[in-house]
Amino acid sequence: MTASPDRIIFRFHLSELDPSLLPVEPSLLQAGTSPAAESIRNYFEKSLGFDLAEIHVDFQGDHVNVEWKPRTPNSEKALIGWAVDILKAGAYKMGQVVFSVLAEAFPENIVVLCNYGMLLSDLGHLDKAIPILVKTTNLEPDHANAWNALGVAYQRKEQDEDALFALQKSHSIDPENIYTIRNLGGLIAKKDPPKALNLLKKAAFLLPNDQGAQYGYGLCLRLTGNLAEASSVLHKAIDVAPYSELAELCRSELTAISHEIMREKGGGVRMDVVMYCIAAMERYKELGSEKTKTIAFEIAMLGRSGFDINNPSKKYKLKSLPGEFTGLQLVAYMYVGLKMVDPSLDSGIDFSREYEHALQLYKTR
Amino acid sequence: MNLELQELLNSVEQATGYTVSVTTKEISTHASFVSATPERPVHAVFINPKYAQWGDYLLAMQCSMILIKWKDITRIPDFSPDPQIVNNQIRNISGKMENIPAPAAQKFSSMLISGLLQQLNSIPIQMMAVEICRDRCPSLHRQQNESIQNELREMTSVLDKKIQSTTPQEIFERCVAMNAAYSYHWAEVSGDASITLSYQAAGFCAKGKELLGAYKTIDPKSVTRYQETVDSWAGYLNLNGWYTWRYRSNR
Numbered sequence: 327m328t329a330s331p332d333r334i335i336f337r338f339h340l341s342e343l344d345p346s347l348l349p350v351e352p353s354l355l356q357a358g359t360s361p362a363a364e365s366i367r368n369y370f371e372k373s374l375g376f377d378l379a380e381i382h383v384d385f386q387g388d389h390v391n392v393e394w395k396p397r398t399p400n401s402e403k404a405l406i407g408w409a410v411d412i413l414k415a416g417a418y419k420m421g422q423v424v425f426s427v428l429a430e431a432f433p434e435n436i437v438v439l440c441n442y443g444m445l446l447s448d449l450g451h452l453d454k455a456i457p458i459l460v461k462t463t464n465l466e467p468d469h470a471n472a473w474n475a476l477g478v479a480y481q482r483k484e485q486d487e488d489a490l491f492a493l494q495k496s497h498s499i500d501p502e503n504i505y506t507i508r509n510l511g512g513l514i515a516k517k518d519p520p521k522a523l524n525l526l527k528k529a530a531f532l533l534p535n536d537q538g539a540q541y542g543y544g545l546c547l548r549l550t551g552n553l554a555e556a557s558s559v560l561h562k563a564i565d566v567a568p569y570s571e572l573a574e575l576c577r578s579e580l581t582a583i584s585h586e587i588m589r590e591k592g593g594g595v596r597m598d599v600v601m602y603c604i605a606a607m608e609r610y611k612e613l614g615s616e617k618t619k620t621i622a623f624e625i626a627m628l629g630r631s632g633f634d635i636n637n638p639s640k641k642y643k644l645k646s647l648p649g650e651f652t653g654l655q656l657v658a659y660m661y662v663g664l665k666m667v668d669p670s671l672d673s674g675i676d677f678s679r680e681y682e683h684a685l686q687l688y689k690t691r
Numbered sequence: 692m693n694l695e696l697q698e699l700l701n702s703v704e705q706a707t708g709y710t711v712s713v714t715t716k717e718i719s720t721h722a723s724f725v726s727a728t729p730e731r732p733v734h735a736v737f738i739n740p741k742y743a744q745w746g747d748y749l750l751a752m753q754c755s756m757i758l759i760k761w762k763d764i765t766r767i768p769d770f771s772p773d774p775q776i777v778n779n780q781i782r783n784i785s786g787k788m789e790n791i792p793a794p795a796a797q798k799f800s801s802m803l804i805s806g807l808l809q810q811l812n813s814i815p816i817q818m819m820a821v822e823i824c825r826d827r828c829p830s831l832h833r834q835q836n837e838s839i840q841n842e843l844r845e846m847t848s849v850l851d852k853k854i855q856s857t858t859p860q861e862i863f864e865r866c867v868a869m870n871a872a873y874s875y876h877w878a879e880v881s882g883d884a885s886i887t888l889s890y891q892a893a894g895f896c897a898k899g900k901e902l903l904g905a906y907k908t909i910d911p912k913s914v915t916r917y918q919e920t921v922d923s924w925a926g927y928l929n930l931n932g933w934y935t936w937r938y939r940s941n942r
Contacts, residue, residue, distance in 0.1 A: 569715050569738040569746030620730050627712035627733040645709060645732040 329430035331402065336392045336427055343390070344417030366390055378404045406437050413441060421445055429458070434465055440472045447479040455479045463492075470500035478509055489513055504532045512542045519549040530559065537566040541576055548583055553590075557583050577632070581674050584635045588654070591636065595679050602658035603677065603684030609647075609659075610666060620646045622663025625656050626673070633657055635675075693747050695828040699754045707761045708941065709733055713750060715740050721842065722749040724757060726767065728939075742841075748824065748834035755820035755827075762914045764941040770812040770921065772805070772934045780804050780933070784859050803862045810869045811930060815920035818876045818906060825880055839877050840886065846870045847889045864898070865928045871899025872906065872924075879903075902927060 329335075343366065367383040370392050375381040378401045382393040396402060409428055413421045425442035432438050439462040446455035459476040463469060477492035493510040496503060511525030523546050529536075530543035540563035547556035560576040560583070567573055588596065610618040624646045633653030634640050641650040651659070657675055664671040665681060704710050709727035716737045725735045736753045738746050761767055781804055785796035824835055848854070849870065855863055871890040878884045890899055905923045909916050918936055925931050 567743050567746070569713070569740060569749075570743040571715070571740045573743070574715050574740070616730065620732060623730075624732050627735060628710065630712045630714055 329427045331431055332396065334394045334405075334427055334431050336394070336423060338390050338392070338420065338423055340388050340390060342419045342423055344412075344415065344420045347412070347415060347417055347420070373408050374405060402432070406432070406435065410437065410441055413445060418445060418449060422449065436462060436466050436469060436472070439465070440469065440475060443472070443479070444475045447475065447482060450482075452479055452483045456483070463495075468499050470496045470503050470506065473499065474503060474506040474509060477506075477513075481509070481513060486513065486516070504529060508533060508536070508539045508542065511546070512538075515542065515546045515549070519546050522546055523550055534562075535566055537563050537570060537572045540566060541572050544576065545579060548579060553583050553587050557587075577630075578674075580632060584633075585675050587636050595683055599654065599658050599677055599680040600683045600687070602655045603662050603681055604688050606659040606662035607684065607688045610663065615666070617646070618663050619667050622660050622667060625660035625663070629657070629660065629674075693828070693830060695830055696747050696751050696754075699751055699758075699827060703734065703754050703757050703761075706758055707734070707764065711736055711750075711754060711757070713738060715743070717741070721745075721838070722753050724753040726757060726760065729941075742838065745834045745838035745841075748828075748831045748838050751824045751828050751831055752817070752820045755823035756816050758823070759816055759819050759917050761941070766938045767941060768915075768918050769937045769939070770808075770934055771937045772808050773932065776933050777804055777808070784862065787859060800859075803858065807862055807865055807930075808934060810866060811921060811924060811928070811934075814869045814873050815906060815924060816917050818873060819917060819920075821877065821880060822911075836881060839881070843870075843874055843877065843886050846873070850889060850893050864895075865930070867893070867895050868898035868902055868928065869924070871895040872902035875899050875903045876906070 347369065363385055370383050371381050374392075374394060377397060379397050380393075380395040382391075384391045384393070394405060396405075406428065409421070409424045412424060422445060425438065425445055428435070428438045429442050439458055443455045443459035443462060446452075446458065456476065456479050459472060459479055462472040463476055466472065473492050473496035477489045477496060480486075480489035480492055490510075490513055493506055493513060496506040497510055500506065507525050508529035511522045511529055513522075515522035515526060526539070526543040526546045529539045533539040540559055544556050544559035544563055547553075547559060557580060560580050563576045564573045610621075613621075621644065624644055628642070628644075633642065633656055635653040635657055638652050638654070640653060642653065642656055643650055644656075647659075657673070658677060658680070661673045661675065661677045661681060662684075664673045700711050707727065709732055711734045713736045716739070718737050718739050720739065721742045722736065722738045724737070725731070727734045734757055736750060738749050742749060781797060781800045784803065785791075785793070785800040788796040788799065791799065821835070821839070824831060828835075847870075849863075849867060858866075867890070871887070874887050874890055878887050887896070887899075890896055902924055905927055906920050909919045909923065913919060925933065
């Protein structure tokens with residue numbers, strides 16, 4: 327591999343070229359057939375060549391060598407801009423090859439080092455990423471993004487003290503850097519949620535479509551006891567990407583919040599829940615075990631989109647059981663149903679005290 | 692929620708009498724569903740969080756597939772592989788794998804056969820669902836384009852020489868033919884033919900087009916279009932008898 331400011335050779339395995347950047351299919355890349363070769367050659371010549379640089383593309387088995395020689399003083403900037411665009415397109419495999427060579431050719435270029443460090447950090451190569459990001463901050467001590475990236479890398483490595491130092495440094499250089507605000511807030515919230523609240527609120531406001539920022543703020547609100555607002559923020563977080571893993575975490579938090587609100591309203595044992603449990607036991611006895619399973623299953627599935635257990639005026643209907651029910655009533659029916667089907671099943675809400683009470687009362691009838 | 696998707700969810704409830712519940716779950720496919728029954732009175736749709744960015748479209752696809760299967764609620768079809776024929780085929784295929792220890796060959800053959808039948812069952816209904824989503828959910832076109840292009844890219848990885856050399860030819864060719872048909876179908880729906888390049892290069896153009904042709908000869912209004920397409924493809928791919936249709940009524 328050759329890498330100097332006057333001549334660079336990138337060597338890619340065909341599978342490292344991201345098909346979304348090239349007008350060809352992955353299998354064509356693997357096959358190394360002529361349409362693929364032509365597409366690859368065109369891509370590099372159009373992206374890097376013409377007046378800016380001399381480009382030679384050479385195929386060797388399942389590898390392609392791309393030679394770059396600058397023609398003008400602007401060539402280097404254009405080359406680095408192209409490399410950053412590769413990362414923006416999410417082509418990390420290709421980006422890794424490109425940046426490893428660029429870091430060798432331009433060992434003190436801040437854009438190259440910072441992006442390469444962030445890429446390695448995103449790919450989980452933290453032991454390689456951290457020294458590169460440290461070097462970046464040494465070369466340019468006022469680079470807020472580099473400090474932020476270093477903080478994230480330390481956080482990923484679970485070096486929270488170092489992470490805190492780096493993120494605070496970034497925040498002091500650029501107090502409006504929203505990503506630093508989000509990351510710093512998240513880190514502080516681990517130990518001191520009230521202290522993190524303002525940062526996370528700001529991050530959630532400035533990054534309305536960032537699910538992580540919304541989730542972080544919602545979680546912090548919950549931990550600081552603002553349950554109603556936490557619920558609203560977590561619902562907003564789910565709307566950003568309803569089918570993601572983070573959305574699932576938001577749903578679990580919402581269930582826990584509903585439960586906490588219910589407990590706050592009702593104090594110790596909720597007698598309304600006890601009565602719903604007794605009604606469910608009686609109903610299930612009449613209907614038998616198969617029907618019990620059906621009802622519990624239906625409630626559990628419908629509950630995926632969330633029952634409002636703290637709003638008695640909102641009513642729900644079931645296919646398997648006639649009538650209209652409140653959210654709290656349905657969750658009680660589900661709880662009892664699941665206990666009857668398999669006591670080890672987790673219904674996601676703790677009605678154990680009410681259930682025990684109901685069971686005792688039911689037996690004495 | 693996206694209004695067109697909400698309308699599709701409403702259509703499922705109106706047509707089948709059951710609501711749809713969506714769960715995020717790590718599964719082997721992008722998304723899947725389990726139809727409602729009187730004992731489990733909710734259609735359960737599962738979305739793989741890995742593909743969450745196309746979640747609305749994947750949900751729309753699952754709803755469309757439910758509508759296709761429940762077109763006649765007195766005869767809801769279930770594709771059921773014939774265990775005897777499947778076992779014979781597994782023995783047959785694994786017997787040809789001379790370089791692999793018998794238990795591993797058996798396991799690999801079983802995986803290949805079940806994958807092949809899964810494709811036969813799923814690709815025709817997917818093609819029908821793609822058309823429904825294209826028609827009923829214009830606001831999801833971007834998600835549809837991205838999701839299908841990604842899916843087709845994943846599918847073309849089968850053409851890798853290593854996979855080809857380790858997969859028995861009779862399985863490989865049938866699988867790729869169905870993938871090619873799906874690819875050509877999407878090229879027609881989307882107007883983007885570049886996605887078919889890899890099948891042209893690999894020489895599967897004719898078989899893919901043949902299967903797509905068979906799909907097109909079946910009346911789109913036919914209540915049994917899904918089963919008819921599967922049966923027709925089974926004829927072309929010499930998979931007749933490998934499965935049976937079981938029907939249940941929701942009345």
